[in-house]
Amino acid sequence: MADPTAPSLVVFAPSGVMLDRPAARRAVKHLRSLGFDAVLDADALARHQRFAGDDATRLAALHRVADAAPSVALALRGGYGLTRLLDHIDWRRIATSIERGTRWVGHSDFTALHLAAMAHGAVVAPPARHRRHEHAHGDCGGLWAGPLAHDDFSRTAEQGGIDDVTEGCFVEAMHGELEAVGFRTEAGFDGLEARGVLWGGNLTVLLALLGTPHFPQVKQGVLFLEDVNERTYRTERNLLQLHQCGVLDRQRAILLGAFSAVPPPTAMDRGYRLRGVIDHLRTLTKTPILTGLPFGHVPTKISLPVGRRVLVRVEGRNVLIGWAAA
Template identity: 45%
Template sequence: MSHIYIYSPSSAVRDKAAFRRGVKRLQTLGHEVEVDPDALSSHMRFAGDDATRVAAIARAAASGADVALTSRGGYGLTRLLKDLPYKAMTKAIQQGTQFAGLSDFTALQCALLAKTGAVTWAGPSVGEDFGCESTPDDIMEACFDDMVCGHGEGTGWTVPLSDARYLQARSKSGGLHIKDATLWGGNLTVLCSLVGTPWMPDIKGGILFLEDVNEHPYRIERQLTQLINAGIIGRQKAVVLGAFNRFKASPHDKGYKLQTVVDWVRAQVKTPVLTGLPFGHVATKVMLPVGHKVELMVQERQALIFWG
């Protein structure tokens, strides 16, 4: 049985039914669940004012839990970066607490990585994933369980046929093999908000993974262009794109779509850009160790990120 501490560092939990379902699901899976006293607090759009949410993060760090898991994402962590208890979080991680979340959680992950080099996990949240109305995704739960038990060694996926053709055009082997690269990234919008700040990790030769939700392809392109112009993508060994979903195409687009963005970015940089990573605001999501050294292998259409 694992001890999971649930806290709310970002937006307020509006869907309390989903939150309760998520807590119950984790308990059903055999975990001991401890809920932070301010997990359901609300202050404007936030889960409490800034001081309340910083205190909740500190309690998560002091909980001694196996996993400190966010209730949801949303917005709010970039407001807190100068006040986060970095030493306490790093000590907790060294003592075995795994901090996990996604979306707005990217701000905390990147800041912690930039300040201390500590490894956190990009993965599910309580409400959106464990608290969904249907049965939570089997792959998501299995990956989470592997992380909790310390058995996770990597994740694999099948890249689209267009990726295989792209890699074939890049080299005779048609594959890709990258060793000893730091895995980092997360939500594209949040990551771009950190550019030029002390909380943006200075990663060279890394593997940058990205996802986003409710962002039209032209906005995604604009943010990827910022990362290109800032020299960030060019310093990486690879970029891996997860899910970019829940946007609406416009008649104004005239054929402009997400693949257009991918093709354009590939034409701008020498860094290989892959797609199809099962991560983001989707039901099937893997766990990714942010800040960990990994190996990336792609052969034909089979991709693997390995850290075991």
């Protein structure tokens, strides 16, 4: 029998097709073991071309989850597909679910939903006294850059198991108990303090929204970025586009996560690496660029409150990102 006090959690699929159906069910089972009343959305395993169902099916699932307003709405996997839905999402329904306490969680392609929700004003729930409905768990709803159900909660012991940091950070965040995260960066930023709205996610997805109504206009913010499967020159080109259109200079700090699964360098690269890209970028923008954020397409990832005001403080090489409860 389900625990009536357990926070409700719906795993849904707004993006790419899920080919490994047993893994999806294994993820739900593990989430239940963590104390969530976890269920798989009825269309999470739908298939249409490379998508988890056609556009109408995935849009209906997104709205269905919003209307149900569970404590946690967790994306099954990334891939591609949310961009096709952005012009048709009822953002008022997303905002209402957040007001009722829903946390929308994911990364990768889910960056599109996070950033578009910010652009359309659906970000963080108002203080409790202004809400019509209270969840039994946590402080408020909102947008969380964090794990994906399949990528992070379905791995068997033979596949490396489930990362303790990722799991612990997610559980604390979903119960409203996480107020800060920390990591180690390079030397040279001791004493830095930066305050602003935290935003960002996957660099390629973020860049695809630039110039559209779904790109949030964040000034004096804290921008975090990650990417996967991109050659170094493509990453540099994307970062330079953000710089050349003024986005980087308008931020208080830039936090770089994992740029993983980079294809091997070619003979043309001749020592050209991401390290050099970052060094070059630092000569172009006045905004401090910190590396080492444990976030991205890697097993160990923290959970980050997108759209929340944060304070970034550096002591020596230790970085603390803190936020106040809404």
